[in-house]
Amino acid sequence: MQNPGDLELTRRGVLMGSAAAVALTTGPFTEPAHAAAKRQEPILSTVSFTVNGKPRRLELDTRTTLLDALRDHLHVTGPKKGCDHGQCGACTVLVAGRRINACLTLAVMHEGDSVTTIEGLGLPDGLHPMQAAFVKHDGYQCGYCTPGQICSAVAVLDEIKAGIPSHASTDLTTPPQATAAELRERMSGNICRCGAYSNIVDAITEVAGRQA
């Protein structure tokens, strides 16, 4: 980590593959970016937020995403890293009750926030109704996307309750209902490569029925 060249090549080699490493020599970056790159030491910042009700205070490299802070610094490993680019939804957590992609937000941007992960919804000895419904309806196969699916599903029902419309809503002026079409559209930010989608819709539908 002492040699700047080693650091860059290692990071880029691991993260982006050999093709991107070739691009290093052609210098695709702007002058200010070079200036930043020359400062080799991580730039630290402190942040305080609560995770599943517990106050946490961290000193972090400013580059740390909320997802990496949760997983690697706080060892809250329910939120999963799938794509790390906001495309798969495996990292979905609730911040102040709203679902977001934890991979696309910096930890330092969450000063004072309240973060809820799958662990905060329920644990094996006290499952959240959505967790129990996923088990009952077999709403997963490998389970990797499941924490994100469940956090998202809980938020989806809250959003429908709050009257927030979706692309599937036929009328913008009447309250949306938890129909299968609405659930499919609203869950589209959570990808399941095992293809458990129909069972996931069944699980959410059951919980929506209980709440109605």
Place this chain on the structure above:
Amino acid sequence: MRPFTYERARSPAEAAAAAARSQGAKFIAGGTNLLDLMKLEIEAPPHLIDVNGLALDTIEATPDGGLRIGALVRNTDLAADGRVRRDYGLLSRALLAGASGQLRNKATTAGNLLQRTRCPYFYDTAQPCNKRQPGSGCGAIGGFSRQHAVVGGSEACIATHPSDMAVAMRALDATVETVKPDGATRSIPIADFHRLPGDTPHIETALAPGELIVAVTLPKPVGGVQLYRKVRDRASYAFALVSVGAIVQPDGSGRVALGGVAHKPWRIEAAEAEMPRGAKAVAAQLLAGANPTPANAFKLPLVERTLGAVLAEAKG
């Protein structure tokens, strides 16, 4: 990701001034596009100015009957606002057609306008891209160009603007309000906000360095049937191949703007005079001078047919 320093700004003027102090600094709000690009080192700001604390997150009525939308209003909240749903349905529809629920909860009104293209050659740092690295060439021209622009492109760039919301804003004649580092404010009509690529595709908007968007205003409602039809490779959570935003009045007149076809939301006011004559006539004017590639020439008939479907739906 490259190292960066980080600060939280407390007022718009302070944020703009902070940007002026640090060359290459970026504002960060939702961060859903900027952080994605920073991870790939396509963006590498040495300093981030967090503007989330600026209290620009309200939607207020304007004296002339319109709405002033704070720059930080989240896409979810804008789409769900009762006044927007009632009076600017096109805007709600366009917002809801974009991204995912998670992303809309973070993405802001200003940030949505400032989204960068999803051209795969812009994203792949091993490829030439005049937008990412001016002068390096364009991988899309002669490459895989199915998603790319069919109108308004240049020999330097055929990227498209990815936003759905911006298409609605263009049709609704929105105005972008900003503050500059010296404290000066200005209002930029949405028609002048996004640029065509020309020979400087890396310059995408009319914003000056350090200039901060504080609000987007909408004029008073124009009524009509407001529709947004987005055609894409899957039913949800994908960027548009072609999208049509339309406002159709009872007499058949109205407005049309397109997404997915150009470097900016595409609207030709003169084409709207053809609306009573139908989609073919309107599309012919909207797409006059089109220069598609073999891979994306399908977008020309797709625009006409999507517009035809929208006009038919508007008639009811």
